[in-house]
Amino acid sequence: MTVAPPLKQRTLRWRRPTRSWQIGDVVVHRIDEAILPPPPATWLLPDVTPEQAAELAPTFRHDDGSLRLATHSFAVESEGRRILVDTAVGNHKQRANPAWHDLDTDWFAHAEAAGFGPGAVDLVVMTHVHADHVGWNTTLVDGAWVPTFPGVRHLAPAAEWVLDVGRARAGPGADDRRLGAAGPRRRPARHAGRSR
Secondary structure (H helix, E strand, O other): OOOOOOOOOOEEOOOOOEEEEEEOOEEEEEEEEEEOOOOOHHHHOOOOOHHHHHHOOOOOEOOOOOEOOEEEEEEEEEOOEEEEEOOOOOOOOOOOOOOOOOOEEOHHHHHHHOOOOOOOOOEEEOOOOOHHHHHHHEEEEOOEEEEOOOOOEEEOOHHHHHHHHHHHHHOHHHOOOOOOOOOOOOHHHHHOOOEO
16 A cells, blocks of 8 residues: 555544434434545546536535545444444554545544443444544554454444455555555454454
8 A cells, every 4th residue: 555645734623523313212423533635526536527516515515626525433322222333534544545644533532422432332333344434443552553442343244344355465556545444453353353
């Protein structure tokens, strides 16, 4: 993997760290991580036309036409269980994507403030294992990557684990700007036998 050059601003803070919705007996929290610097559209949606981009304004598009994107997780309270869905990009990760490289965000504090700290999560669900969905599965502690949610089962579609292992075996050239989930930052949860 080619490591991205650092952006000028690496410490990213979010003004409104969480939003919550009540849907019947279920409470959903959005745990915000970072607003991504423009222009991400060139790598995320390389074929988007100006007409399609115009349909995204003003919520998802800047005045210059670049997409307005952010990273976050969803945390769900249902039937006495606390489920974390996707764990965003994570701090201190070496990423090929400059927008995700070596972040320093308040995501962990936001998760704890919403009641989803390491000891309070019952299950981590990953919709897929791209780098922007698995980042907080591990945390850098004293120079080593350790599970952020020890003893908690991590679920992802089986096909995603197969693809992720294939990328890891393929080596550095297999990683692109959307991927990058394989490697030491995710393996501690997998090796602890908690990933399915």
